[in-house]
Structures are given as structure tokens and as C-alpha cells.
Amino acid sequence: MQAQTQEERDTLVLAKLGKKSVLRRRFNFLSILGFACTILVTWEGSLILFTTGLTNGGSAGLVFGYLFVWIGTIAVFTTMAEMASMAPTSGGQYHWVSMLAPPSCRVFLSYITSWLVICGWQAILSGSGYLGGNQVVALIALNNPDYVPELWHGTLLFWGFILVAVFINTVTSRVLPQIEVAVLVLHVVGFFAFMIPIVHLAPEKASSHDVFTQFTNGGGWSSQGLSFFVGLIGSVFAMFGCDSAVHMAEETRNAEVVVPWCMVSATLLNGAFGWGMVIAVLFITVDITAALESPTGSLGFPIIDITYSALGSKAGTSVLTAILLFMTAAGAISAMATSSRLIWALARDRGLPGWRLVTKLQPKTAIPTLAIIITSLVAILVGLINIGSATAFNAVISLSVSSLYASYIITETLLLYRRCTGFIHPHQGHLSSLSNNNNNNNNPANHLTWGPFHLPGIFGIAVNIFAVAFGLIIFFFSFWPVATPVEPATMNYSIVMTGAVVVFALVYYVVYARRIYTGPVVEVVFEEAAVDEMAPKEKIGLGMGV
Numbered sequence: 001m002q003a004q005t006q007e008e009r010d011t012l013v014l015a016k017l018g019k020k021s022v023l024r025r026r027f028n029f030l031s032i033l034g035f036a037c038t039i040l041v042t043w044e045g046s047l048i049l050f051t052t053g054l055t056n057g058g059s060a061g062l063v064f065g066y067l068f069v070w071i072g073t074i075a076v077f078t079t080m081a082e083m084a085s086m087a088p089t090s091g092g093q094y095h096w097v098s099m100l101a102p103p104s105c106r107v108f109l110s111y112i113t114s115w116l117v118i119c120g121w122q123a124i125l126s127g128s129g130y131l132g133g134n135q136v137v138a139l140i141a142l143n144n145p146d147y148v149p150e151l152w153h154g155t156l157l158f159w160g161f162i163l164v165a166v167f168i169n170t171v172t173s174r175v176l177p178q179i180e181v182a183v184l185v186l187h188v189v190g191f192f193a194f195m196i197p198i199v200h201l202a203p204e205k206a207s208s209h210d211v212f213t214q215f216t217n218g219g220g221w222s223s224q225g226l227s228f229f230v231g232l233i234g235s236v237f238a239m240f241g242c243d244s245a246v247h248m249a250e251e252t253r254n255a256e257v258v259v260p261w262c263m264v265s266a267t268l269l270n271g272a273f274g275w276g277m278v279i280a281v282l283f284i285t286v287d288i289t290a291a292l293e294s295p296t297g298s299l300g301f302p303i304i305d306i307t308y309s310a311l312g313s314k315a316g317t318s319v320l321t322a323i324l325l326f327m328t329a330a331g332a333i334s335a336m337a338t339s340s341r342l343i344w345a346l347a348r349d350r351g352l353p354g355w356r357l358v359t360k361l362q363p364k365t366a367i368p369t370l371a372i373i374i375t376s377l378v379a380i381l382v383g384l385i386n387i388g389s390a391t392a393f394n395a396v397i398s399l400s401v402s403s404l405y406a407s408y409i410i411t412e413t414l415l416l417y418r419r420c421t422g423f424i425h426p427h428q429g430h431l432s433s434l435s436n437n438n439n440n441n442n443n444p445a446n447h448l449t450w451g452p453f454h455l456p457g458i459f460g461i462a463v464n465i466f467a468v469a470f471g472l473i474i475f476f477f478s479f480w481p482v483a484t485p486v487e488p489a490t491m492n493y494s495i496v497m498t499g500a501v502v503v504f505a506l507v508y509y510v511v512y513a514r515r516i517y518t519g520p521v522v523e524v525v526f527e528e529a530a531v532d533e534m535a536p537k538e539k540i541g542l543g544m545g546v
Helices: 006-015 029-040 042-048 050-055 058-086 093-100 106-143 151-170 173-201 208-213 224-230 232-237 255-284 288-293 302-311 314-348 369-388 390-420 457-477 494-511 536-544
Strands: none
Touching: 006 255, 029 173, 029 255, 029 314, 042 050, 042 173, 042 232, 042 255, 042 314, 050 058, 050 232, 050 288, 050 302, 058 093, 058 208, 058 224, 058 232, 058 255, 058 390, 058 457, 093 106, 093 390, 106 151, 106 302, 106 314, 106 369, 106 390, 106 494, 151 173, 151 314, 151 369, 173 255, 173 302, 173 314, 208 255, 224 232, 224 457, 232 390, 232 457, 255 302, 288 302, 302 314, 314 369, 369 390, 390 457, 390 494
């Protein structure tokens, strides 16, 4: 038997999931790591989303709350990395649900999960554009005291960020992996470029006692503990979304190994950077109340005022803020790529109206152009909400946490059930041990096989349990408002948005989708007995034809 090339193995790995290999594999470990880090942008996001943790928790709450979220996020994405290694497909969570769920509810759960994941990523894209646009508004306010911001200013800038993301994902899609590597370098270098000046030049520094022991209940909750948990959501938003690498798996070489290790590496790297940046900034934030009430703080970006207080220079503050702006734009680019691949994957499985058109790829670049257009149009329409009400738009953004964590909980609970009942076979390394078990309801569940990345035994079960428990905590508190008493303007409407998504998916499923959606479609049949006898050309053909 001739040795398999990586391309042949990637084709066969996808074929055992019943899928044709039609997307071009441009990403390697470094570029997909850059892609995931760009989505996370944790040290940048921790600064941008400083307000939530400062209001509920204070400096000490922010430090220890961040650490708790980081540990929980490691458990969540380590568990998801196991599933990514088992089935590295663009469908991600909804495909895994179809593999892991009991036959009686497999199709239904898979379909509901698909809508949760798509809406969650659409909200992340909208949130990236919104945060980028409003950072520009805050920067203008810093440099021009007479400027009076309007909601439509932020919306126009938000649209600008979306259009840049469209351009990069279409016109320059061939060099997207190289762009992601360059962004990864900026992400690492920018961490030191931002932190060193503000720490060195800050005229005053807080004491260790204030940073590590000062808790605040700015939301007026009944206890400090409750305030602490409400304040976690800012850190969560800055650290979740690492499943973006999963949805690019069909464009990644050696995805069953590269994607899971990338998810774990990105979570560890970004978490360490974020925690270090949070502690550094808290040491130079002498007056937290003043930062929150400053012109930029009132716009949701107290970090700009904190940076200005440390540097004493508007020009220097603008340069450092530009790093955050650039990384936010890069996050929008990656979020659009992720969201469009999800739409394309669900259309491929006949889960969306007009699926035949949406699945078509651009001939020269093999990218899902129509899916990118749909993603961008939805984001642009969502941006109109901000003109009428910033509160309503914030509810859309909050949908990202509740929806994605709901999908995480569903998949990880099913994985825990399967691993505890011994239905998943050990990884044997050779493709002849793989079987196409993901779609057909007739296929027995005990055909499930671990991938190369796997936490064995009781350790894997413990991590899986903690991931589910942590996910339930975050999902529960993602619906809480920031402060009491709750008024219409301060209400967290994400529970309404999440409920609306689930209700829509249920109605659409009952009325139409249940007749055409039967789970991930089997496009190719994997013949395990014939693998060893196939010549290399025949192996490639297995992934390209029915």
C-alpha cells in the first residue's frame, strides 16, 4: 500500500463523515491559530468590555471573575476540541448533535442547535461591527470635546466595518490565511506595545490591596456574590467563540489534529494575555468611578479615558486605541468567515430555504460567496436597530452568549452521556477504523470513534462535567440585567431574543424543515473495507464523488 498524502487523508476523514471535500484547504496550524485568536481578541476585548466587570464586582471581582471564566472556558473548549477531532466539519455543533444524540430526537435537536449556532455567530459579527464603530465614536469624542455623538453615527461606522469584512472575505480571500498570521503577530506584539507604555508612564498606581481585595456592587444587587456572577459576562464575551476554528475545519489541512490543538492553544494564549492586561490596567486605574463617568466611559469605553490618564497625551492614546480598533476589525473579518461557513454548511444539509443556491461556490476561489452576502446583509439590517434603540441592539449582541452557550451545553451534555455509557470507540489511528456514522438514523451509536485529540478516562469525564456546569452558570446569568432596579431602558432582552430564535426554529421545523431536513446529508459513502486496497487516485475520488 502506498503512503497517503495529507490531502488524501483529509479527503478520507471528511468522507467518513459523509461529506465531499470541495473547499480548498488553505489554512495550517499557524494561520488557523491566528484566525481563532482574532475571534477571541481577549486582551483587547477585556479592555473594551471593562465596564461590566467594574460595575459588578469591582477590581477584585474583575480579577478573580476573569480567572474563573478562563478556567471554565478552557474546560469548555477542551471538551469541544475532542468533538472537533472526532468530526472536523464546518457544521460543528449541529453536526455533532446529529452524531451523539439518540435516534429518537437526533434530527430535531440537530436542527434547533443549527439555528442557535448561526444566530449566535451572526450576533458576534454584529457585535464586532458595533464595538468597532463605537470605538471610533469614542475616539472622536476624546479628540473633539464639542462633538455630540448620535446613534446613527455608530451605525454608519458599523456598516463600514462590515463592508471591510466583506472585501477581505471575497476579493482577498486567497490570502486570508496570510492575513490571519499577520494579525496574530500584531495581536502578540500589540499586547506589549499597549501594556508597557501605560504601566510605565502612569503617574499614579493603585495598591495591591485595592486591586485584589476591593469588590464593588455597583448594580445594587442583594449580595456581593450575585453581583460577582452578573459581572462575569463581560469576561465571557471577551473569551468565547473559539469554535470558529471548527467551522473552518474543511479549509484546514490535517484538521482532526490542527483544529483541536488550535482551540486549546488559542484559549490558553489569549487567556494569559487577557488576565495580565486586566491586572495591569487595574493597577493604573486609581479612580474607577471617574473613568466610568468620563465622556468616553459614558459611551462604554472607560479604557480610553484610563489610557489618556496614564499617558497624558491624546495622540498617544489615539495610537494605542487604534490597535484595539484594528483588532476589532480583524475580529469582524473572522466572524464573517465563520458565520458564512455555517450558513453554507446548513444549506448543504438542506436546512435553509434556497439551499441549492446558497451551496454554490465561487469557481476560482471555492468560497461560498452567496453565504457571505447573506451574512453581511443580515448584519447591515441588524445595524438599523441601533438607530432606533441602543438597548434593543445590545439585546441582539447578548444573543451571542446565550445562543452559543446553549449549543455548547447541548453538545457537551450529549458527549458526556456517550462517554459515560462507553459508546465511543478508542482512536486507532488508521482510516480503516473509521466509519460513516453521523447521519443515518439506522447507524448504531456505538460506531462513534474518538479522534487523535482525546482526554482519556476519569480526567476527560471530570473536564466534561465541569464544562457543562460552567456553561449552565454562564447561560443562566447571560439573561440578567446589569443593575437594579430594572427599567425598560436597562432590561436585558436577550432572553426574548433567544426565545424568539428557538420559537422561530420550532415553527419553521414543524411547518417546513422537517420534510426536507433529515440531519447532515451523506454525500459520499465511506467503504471502510476498501480503504486499504484503494490507489491514491481512487482515494481522492472517494471524497469528490457520490
